[in-house]
Amino acid sequence: MTASDEALLAGMAADDPDAAAVFVRRHQARVYGLALFVVGIPAVAEEVAQEAFVRAWRHADAFDPRRGRATTWLLAIARHAAIDVLRVRRDVPVDPVVMVETIVDPDPDRLAERVATGTTVNAALARVPREQATAVVLAAVFGLSGAEIAERTGVPLGTAKTRVRLGLRHLRDELASTREVETP
Amino acid sequence: MTTGRCAALRDALTEVALGVADGTTRGTVLTHLATCERCRDDLASLAAAADELLLLVPEREPSAGFEGRVLARLTSDGSARPAGSSALADGRVAPVGPAAVRRHKARTVVLAGALGVALLGVGGAGVWVATEPDRDLAAAYRTTLDTADGRYLAAADLTTDGASGDPTRSVGTVFLYEGNPSWAYVVVRGAGTAPSYTVAVTVATGTAADGGAGAAPESGAGTGSDAGDRYPYRSGSGGAGSGEARPQPPRPDPAPGTREVLLGSCVVDAGTCSAGGVLDVAVHDVVAIRLTAPDGETWATATPW
Numbered sequence: 001m002t003a004s005d006e007a008l009l010a011g012m013a014a015d016d017p018d019a020a021a022v023f024v025r026r027h028q029a030r031v032y033g034l035a036l037f038v039v040g041i042p043a044v045a046e047e048v049a050q051e052a053f054v055r056a057w058r059h060a061d062a063f064d065p066r067r068g069r070a071t072t073w074l075l076a077i078a079r080h081a082a083i084d085v086l087r088v089r090r091d092v093p094v095d096p097v098v099m100v101e102t103i104v105d106p107d108p109d110r111l112a113e114r115v116a117t118g119t120t121v122n123a124a125l126a127r128v129p130r131e132q133a134t135a136v137v138l139a140a141v142f143g144l145s146g147a148e149i150a151e152r153t154g155v156p157l158g159t160a161k162t163r164v165r166l167g168l169r170h171l172r173d174e175l176a177s178t179r180e181v182e183t184p
Numbered sequence: 185m186t187t188g189r190c191a192a193l194r195d196a197l198t199e200v201a202l203g204v205a206d207g208t209t210r211g212t213v214l215t216h217l218a219t220c221e222r223c224r225d226d227l228a229s230l231a232a233a234a235d236e237l238l239l240l241v242p243e244r245e246p247s248a249g250f251e252g253r254v255l256a257r258l259t260s261d262g263s264a265r266p267a268g269s270s271a272l273a274d275g276r277v278a279p280v281g282p283a284a285v286r287r288h289k290a291r292t293v294v295l296a297g298a299l300g301v302a303l304l305g306v307g308g309a310g311v312w313v314a315t316e317p318d319r320d321l322a323a324a325y326r327t328t329l330d331t332a333d334g335r336y337l338a339a340a341d342l343t344t345d346g347a348s349g350d351p352t353r354s355v356g357t358v359f360l361y362e363g364n365p366s367w368a369y370v371v372v373r374g375a376g377t378a379p380s381y382t383v384a385v386t387v388a389t390g391t392a393a394d395g396g397a398g399a400a401p402e403s404g405a406g407t408g409s410d411a412g413d414r415y416p417y418r419s420g421s422g423g424a425g426s427g428e429a430r431p432q433p434p435r436p437d438p439a440p441g442t443r444e445v446l447l448g449s450c451v452v453d454a455g456t457c458s459a460g461g462v463l464d465v466a467v468h469d470v471v472a473i474r475l476t477a478p479d480g481e482t483w484a485t486a487t488p489w
Binding site: 017020021025028029030032033034036037042045046050053054057068071073080084087089091103121122125136137139140141143144145146161164165168169171172175176 | 239336
């Protein structure tokens with residue numbers, strides 16, 4: 001049972017229920033985790049996570065492995081579904097800034113765990129100045145615009161936009177240099 | 185090559201990479217990208233970095249049975265495909281996924297015209313249709329909801345019961361709106377043989393555990409002690425599904441912890457009908473919407489959640 005995600009997506013595109021089952025099982029914790037992180041209500045998060053898999057199934061034939069991994073493709077779909085909900089519901093209890101702080105400044109145990117599992121993006125983000133990292137994650141995960149970030153973090157609009165721009169470039173460059181070190 | 189235009193669009197390009205640009209900004213950037221390879225590469229690498237950030241969110245296991253619920257939605261979408269879908273009546277064999285996409289798009293046009301918002305129920309759950317751009321859709325949806333102090337709009341597939349041996353098939357759609365007022369509306373595209381159907385909404389009363397053995401029905405308890413036996417939904421075998429023409433009350437006892445609200449009558453004309461009305465209960469408490477033929481037989485149901 002080590003079919004690649006790409007093979008599973010191809011199976012889903014061809015309407016193979018077994019492929020869909022394996023794909024859902026493999027990714028449900030990530031997708032549900034992201035949904036819950038954004039919307040904060042388990043029942044709503046479940047609906048978002050289900051919706052993400054339905055969308056993934058519908059668009060499985062459009063997945064292009066040359067443009068990225070299946071995991072990030074799926075998570076991007078889940079993020080969209082979660083943000084859709086975020087924008088129409090007013091009872092979402094989540095404070096994005098508080099949530100993002102847990103990512104930007106995670107406790108040491110979780111950091112060690114991530115390094116152990118080979119996630120490089122955390123290490124890369126750790127080298128981005130904190131205000132920039134917070135601004136970037138607010139946009140990347142919660143879909144906040146520059147104006148919304150400015151309002152929530154109490155800085156002028158221009159500052160917020162600059163932080164997002166510099167933060168994302170910084171992150172990209174750190175990711176690239178990390179990969180160069182890993183794969184000489 | 186870097187130009188003044190590239191520099192002027194730095195923030196806009198970043199917003200597009202992060203998926204937070206509004207339509208105007210997105211259009212401006214895309215126009216520029218058509219002539220600037222450097223910015224295209226820049227956008228690709230920035231977007232990839234942005235996507236990586238989603239991996240930082242901690243994993244959480246959903247509640248038990250999640251996988252089954254997802255697969256049920258996928259399967260029910262596929263099983264609904266042959267029914268009443270004239271687009272597929274030409275005998276063409278197509279994979280379910282792409283076929284379903286085409287079907288959804290075709291339906292969306294109709295629904296968007298009728299409701300001003302592209303929402304679609306698939307397999308018993310409210311679904312936001314992924315038409316792009318998602319943010320524009322979300323904004324239009326929010327405006328729609330604001331008009332009547334709405335919280336959300338959901339839709340669900342209406343399927344025949346399959347009790348009389350026929351395969352279950354999709355015959356229409358149920359729309360639910362939580363707002364002021366809340367309402368439900370049923371549209372039947374492939375009506376059966378009856379001249380009309382009674383539309384009833386089953387509502388959770390919250391006073392009894394679902395299916396709890398000791399739970400007392402809130403109303404109608406005097407008509408019989410075998411309410412569980414006559415549970416009217418999706419009775420695929422035995423019980424109410426037997427061929428015997430057993431006399432049934434017009435409104436069977438609701439399941440424990442639920443009650444029934446009569447919504448109205450759906451009078452068939454040229455194979456279609458529709459009915460709707462205001463709900464005096466929270467839409468989230470709606471368990472099912474049921475269409476009953478004049479002989480008391482349940483013909484079709486929709487379960488929105």
